[in-house]
Amino acid sequence: MGKMDGKVAFVTGAARGQGRAHAVAFAREGADVAVLDICAPVESVQYEMPTKHDLDETVRLIEAEGRRAVPIVADVRDWDAMQAAVAQTLEELGRIDVVIANAGILPATGEPSLKMKAWHEAVDILLTGVFHTLKATMTPMIEAGNGGSMIITSSTSGLFAIAFDVEMLNPGEMGYAAAKTGVVGLMRNFAKALGPHGIRVNTVHPMGVRTPMLSGDYFKEIMDRAPAGWCANALGYDLIEPEDVANTMVWLASDDSRAITGSTIACDGGQLVM
Numbered sequence: 001m002g003k004m005d006g007k008v009a010f011v012t013g014a015a016r017g018q019g020r021a022h023a024v025a026f027a028r029e030g031a032d033v034a035v036l037d038i039c040a041p042v043e044s045v046q047y048e049m050p051t052k053h054d055l056d057e058t059v060r061l062i063e064a065e066g067r068r069a070v071p072i073v074a075d076v077r078d079w080d081a082m083q084a085a086v087a088q089t090l091e092e093l094g095r096i097d098v099v100i101a102n103a104g105i106l107p108a109t110g111e112p113s114l115k116m117k118a119w120h121e122a123v124d125i126l127l128t129g130v131f132h133t134l135k136a137t138m139t140p141m142i143e144a145g146n147g148g149s150m151i152i153t154s155s156t157s158g159l160f161a162i163a164f165d166v167e168m169l170n171p172g173e174m175g176y177a178a179a180k181t182g183v184v185g186l187m188r189n190f191a192k193a194l195g196p197h198g199i200r201v202n203t204v205h206p207m208g209v210r211t212p213m214l215s216g217d218y219f220k221e222i223m224d225r226a227p228a229g230w231c232a233n234a235l236g237y238d239l240i241e242p243e244d245v246a247n248t249m250v251w252l253a254s255d256d257s258r259a260i261t262g263s264t265i266a267c268d269g270g271q272l273v274m
């Protein structure tokens with residue numbers, strides 16, 4: 001018996017990386033999953049973004065676990081598209097119990113990170129996109145009366161300062177830090193208001209995770225410039241794996257965490273205590 005038998009999860013940014021790992025982990029625990037992704041480039045981002053082919057692979061992996069998948073190509077910045085995505089999920093899968101607001105970009109490197117466009121794209125995707133995701137899923141979850149769990153992927157940079165020099169105060173990096181901190185405010189308000197409806201809301205704050213966002217050559221520029229110990233963590237990991245975060249997500253999505261809401265959950269190897 002799975003921890004999420006009979007449940008439906010709605011996961012944004014699911015074409016690859018952490019979102020894919022979460023979707024597959026939920027399927028393994030018995031959930032059907034709507035998997036949403038932009039599957040297209042974003043101007044301020046230097047590393048390669050996924051394509052529809054990547055989202056199709058996520059679908060294949062969910063189906064290999066014996067569960068249903070609904071792929072949706074949409075941009076979390078687009079409110080109408082997010083409402084349509086929720087309607088499609090309800091039409092095809094019947095309910096929503098778990099929401100993972102995970103879609104994100106890191107426009108922190110190279111020339112694009114220096115333009116104000118990078119600030120706006122970071123805040124639009126990482127903060128407004130999360131608000132759209134929570135707001136669009138909230139009403140049908142309340143109406144269904146089944147309770148549920150909403151989880152926002154923040155970052156350790158939503159809980160501490162990452163800028164080690166003036167160059168890091170660029171629009172892309174600061175848009176990222178501001179948005180990852182801003183979602184904590186959203187989480188606390190949604191947790192308070194949705195608690196009476198049995199809907200729990202939390203943020204997860206991962207340290208560096210081995211996904212295309214971080215593991216390519218572009219981010220290496222920052223690592224090479226950083227002072228020793230910049231990303232140190234108590235457990236001595238270089239990066240953690242998407243599955244490490246997915247295990248945290250399954251716990252927060254399942255009844256095992258029924259008493260946890262309004263919390264910032266660090267998945268950081270102890271980075272925040274260094």
Ligand SMILES: NC(=O)c1ccc[n+]([C@@H]2O[C@H](COP(=O)([O-])OP(=O)(O)OC[C@H]3O[C@@H](n4cnc5c(N)ncnc54)[C@H](O)[C@@H]3O)[C@@H](O)[C@H]2O)c1
Nearest residue numbers: 013015017018037038075076102103104155208209211213
């Ligand atoms: N990789 C890390 O080190 C790390 C650390 C802490 C937090 N995070 C956060 O984890 C989340 C997942 O990132 P990841 O590491 O899996 O990187 P990733 O680049 O592999 O995955 C991010 C996914 O989000 C999608 N996406 C981006 N903009 C979108 C939009 N406007 N609409 C819909 N989908 C969109 C991308 O297409 C991609 O599939 C992000 O919110 C990221 O900020 C990452």
